[in-house]
Amino acid sequence: MDIKNTKYLLCNDHLIEAVNLAEKLLALADRGDESREDVGCGVLYGMIRDCGYKLRSLAEAEIAEHQRRGIWSSALATHKE
Numbered sequence: 001m002d003i004k005n006t007k008y009l010l011c012n013d014h015l016i017e018a019v020n021l022a023e024k025l026l027a028l029a030d031r032g033d034e035s036r037e038d039v040g041c042g043v044l045y046g047m048i049r050d051c052g053y054k055l056r057s058l059a060e061a062e063i064a065e066h067q068r069r070g071i072w073s074s075a076l077a078t079h080k081e
Helices: 003-035 039-069 073-078
Strands: none
Touching: 003 039
8 A cells, every 4th residue: 555545544534533523522412401501501502513523524525525526435445443
């Protein structure tokens, strides 16, 4: 494997990590919202939720771009959830 392919593999792995991180943020926001005691916590968990949705959206758009460019399929072989 050449350096260019290794770079794409790492980049794709990082995109997968970003999607996983977004899902963790969304889950945290849900758990936090369920147990919050005041409005300030609600604002915090709302911001966490917004960040999760934004991060997921950006990562998924970049994944789609990598698929379009033909540099995505090799990352799926190394993906471990």
